[in-house]
Amino acid sequence: xxxxxxxxxxxxxxxxxxxxxxxxxxxxxxxxxxxxxxxxxxxxxxxxxxxxxxxxxxxxxxxxxxxxxxxxxxxxxxxxxxxxxxxxxxxxxxxxxxxxxxxxxxxxxxxxxxxxxxxxxxxxxxxxxxxxxxxxxxxxxxxxxxxxxxxxxxxxxxxxxxxxxxxxxxxxxxxxxxxxxxxxxxxxxxxxxxxxxxxxxxxxxxxxxxxxxxxxxxxxxxxxxxxxxxxxxxxxxxxxxxxxxxxxxxxxxxxxxxxxxxxxxxxxxxxxxxxxxxxxxxxxxxxxxxxxxxxxxxxxxxxx
Numbered sequence: 001x002x003x004x005x006x007x008x009x010x011x012x013x014x015x016x017x018x019x020x021x022x023x024x025x026x027x028x029x030x031x032x033x034x035x036x037x038x039x040x041x042x043x044x045x046x047x048x049x050x051x052x053x054x055x056x057x058x059x060x061x062x063x064x065x066x067x068x069x070x071x072x073x074x075x076x077x078x079x080x081x082x083x084x085x086x087x088x089x090x091x092x093x094x095x096x097x098x099x100x101x102x103x104x105x106x107x108x109x110x111x112x113x114x115x116x117x118x119x120x121x122x123x124x125x126x127x128x129x130x131x132x133x134x135x136x137x138x139x140x141x142x143x144x145x146x147x148x149x150x151x152x153x154x155x156x157x158x159x160x161x162x163x164x165x166x167x168x169x170x171x172x173x174x175x176x177x178x179x180x181x182x183x184x185x186x187x188x189x190x191x192x193x194x195x196x197x198x199x200x201x202x203x204x205x206x207x208x209x210x211x212x213x214x215x216x217x218x219x220x221x222x223x224x225x226x227x228x229x230x231x232x233x234x235x236x237x238x239x240x241x242x243x244x245x246x247x248x249x250x251x252x253x254x255x256x257x258x259x260x261x262x263x264x265x266x267x268x269x270x271x272x273x274x275x276x277x278x279x280x281x282x283x284x285x286x287x288x289x290x291x292x293x294x295x296x297x298x299x300x301x302x303x304x
Contacts, residue, residue, distance in 0.1 A: 054100030068109035068118035121281035
């Protein structure tokens, strides 16, 4: 009996020693985990994330921009190519690098000689830095852009103001200018495309008298606005695409590769007397105080 008791006593002591050792090992492991730097236990340190920048797909080598300041102020190539660091341009013409857009911001301010309204708007220059080389409908041209109305003010009745977002503008040659005694080369705009209350509206020109003489056809007052065409699709403040196709005696405007309006009447045929250039941007159609508009262009391309 004495021997059996001794054996039980020894076994009991051994069991307690084993339990004590297990507890010590577990405690040491927990201490090691707590002393480790946060995150090292799971994985190695992460590399810093490099921010990504999206830039608009627009080549500005053949565009100048007009601003709502100065007399008004214009910036031509090559200066326009550095718009991101140009202190004059930065408030009106800058990148949205998150969405990959070129922003056109404007408000009522300085206007051109033949308008009451202000703009931040591009004017095509087939020869960079010069307005003297342009194109006719016989030569043709194509302009395609992806854009959106980002923000625009409302009038006193609560309706959105309007903005012209694309144009084809006519131009007199020097000989035509001198023939009719004008002091500049301005001719009527054959095409104006508006953002108006969330929809895209097209306006073009028609002759008041189809029998007008070859000289009188050059005067701005020989032309009038047509009734206009509003596309059925509402674009609102979403991104949309516009394409303008021009060839001899024909002009087509296409919205989102879906809806199209074609002009091929005698008015278009007679328009070939003028030179032309494309325009794109933000031409705000109001002089109301505190009005403004912000248009974004993601893509813009012109071909001839």
